[in-house]
Amino acid sequence: MIIAEEYLNRSRLFRRLKSGPHGQLFELYAARLVEVGLAGQGTWRCLNVVGDLLAWMASRRIRLTDLDERVVERYLQHRGGKQTIQPGDRAALKRWLLILRTTRTIASPALPADTxxxxxxxxxxxxxxxxxxxxxxxxxxxxxxxxxxxxxxxxxxxxxxxxxxxxxxxxxxxxxxxxxxxxxxxxxxxxxxxxxxxxxxxxxxxxxxxxxVPSIRQWKFASLPTYLSAAQVQKVLVGCDRATATGRRDYAILMMLAKLGLRADEVATLTLDDVDWRAGEMLVRAKGRQRARMPIAPDVGAALVAYLRDGRPQSACRRLFLRSLAPHIGFASGCAITMIAKTALERAGISGYAHQGAHIFRHSLATELLRCGATLSEIGQLLRHRSHDTTRIYAKVDIEALRTLSLPWPGDAQ
Known part of the structure; x- marks a missing residue:
């Protein structure tokens, strides 16, 4: 993949824009594209859409100093009538507006009136x-x-x-x-x-x-936790294409969900500084402002190493997991982790569950540990439950153990 810096060194489009009336601004814009780590095709798209914007403004005699979000919206409507607007076009124009405001070429955006x-x-x-x-x-x-x-x-x-x-x-x-x-x-x-x-x-x-305010009745422990079998979890993990950088990242994320029982938000907020390789543990920012240290299983550690060596893009961001597309920054929230888990489940052909996202792996881990002989107290410690009642729901999935507690049906001996 050609990175932005390599593309700019041999791009005729960039040389033409740099030699134009706004050449200094385009040099600053190109430096921004290199900073966010765009690939060659993405860099070309950004330069092309900004160059087309300036040509459109010139045809309508709109001065550069009059450019703002409203003018950008008018241009995008015009461009949408001629060709398809790509997802990165708006981001390219936002970066251009940022450069213009940094150099004080245009005014700062007007603050919206508070409703x-x-x-x-x-x-x-x-x-x-x-x-x-x-x-x-x-x-x-x-x-x-x-x-x-x-x-x-x-x-x-x-x-x-x-x-x-x-x-x-x-x-x-x-x-x-x-x-x-x-x-x-x-x-x-x-x-x-x-x-x-x-x-x-x-x-x-x-x-x-x-x-x-009336209360809405919800029977506690009325439903069973949604979980996958160990074979299904393994099928999801195998479905990741670890020959690609994105596949190695998704595999490492799914391993943390499936083997450590982390929540989506906990995975999204992990940083490089949270991983202590010498001690073999990581610091997890858990629910309710808790902070917990968790051991890193060998297979989870191997998945992390593979991602950090051959999958994680170069970035100044300290988040452990980064977006695969530029700008290479951390995820905004755990929703992205949930979508990665949901996509992996669909890829493995697993459907029909009430909850099909990141949390199903947490339930699956607890269920599998219980079947392997772990106590509810041990499971609660691993999942960082503050109340024993939260862990007790998993007792219902061990059907064979529950059979030993059931009383004979009346009249069955006759």
Whole structure:
């Protein structure tokens, strides 16, 4: 694969743009493309789309100093009518705008005006952070439910907050309680209680409405954990093409999910500094702001070494796992790890499970350990459960052990 620097050294397109009226800007832009590690084809695409943008602006007598996001959107609509817009075109133009703003060729973007809802969200988020001590990821999970509630109960914004009635709260939950699963319904009620408690705490509502939020019944331990057999897990692992850099990365990620029982977010946030090769262990940023040291199994370590030596792109980013496409940075969240696991399951032909993502490997590991004789206490320690009740659900999957506890059926001896 030709990297950006090699391509620029022999590119006629780059030489033509560099010799034009904006040559110095294109040199800075090319340096940015080299910095993010684009391949030759990606570099050509970026230079081509920016050059085409400038030609389009010249044909409409738009000055470079007038370029902003609105002009870019007009250009993309024009380009979309002539040819297909590639996923990297918007990113290429964003990089160009960044160069122009860094050199003060164009003005900084205008800050969007805060809507009444945005102000409410900002103040509510500050309350959850300062008063309740919640993490940023937990706060973000509250906002979709609150946004939907405000759209229906407070269309006028903050002026209607003090007019919310108990009946409105109850009717809202009755309308939306069955939109998703019982677990999602409980999360919606949890978010609403937190928000209504905030309104009363800050004096925005005279009544403590949190107490009128009804509970959604969800029977504890009513369902079995979704898990794969050991043969299915092995089939998923074998399905990774370890002849490619992406395949080696995905194989190492899946090994961490399947052999160590890590959560998707825990894998996404691992850094190079978290791995202690001498001690043979790694530092995991676990759920609830916990930090735990976990031993690295030999097969997991071998998969990591193969990725670090022959799969991980060169990057200043300290995250352990990086995006395969430029810019080579870490994943934004555990959602990317979930998508890698989901793709691997589909590639292996495994379907029909209620939960088909990264967490199914965690359940599979616990189930297999239980069948091999591990105690629930040992499984709970490995999975870093804070409560024994969380681990007890795996007792239900050991059907053979449960048979020894069952009483004879009445009348069976007759």
């Amino acid at each position: 009444p809802q945005a102000q409410i969200f900002a103040e509510f988020s500050d309350y959850l952070r300062s008063e309740r001590g919640l993490a940023a990821r937990t706060i973000v999970r509250h906002l979709p439910s609150i946004r939907r509630f405000l759209c229906e109960a407070c269309p006028a914004g903050a002026t209607d907050l003090g007019k919310i009635s108990q009946e409105e709260v109850i009717h809202y939950i009755e309308r939306h309680a069955q939109d998703w699963s019982p677990r999602s319904g409980k999360a919606m009620c949890w978010s609403l209680r937190a928000f209504l408690r905030y309104l009363h705490h800050t004096g925005l509502h005279p009544l403590a409405l949190a107490g009128c």
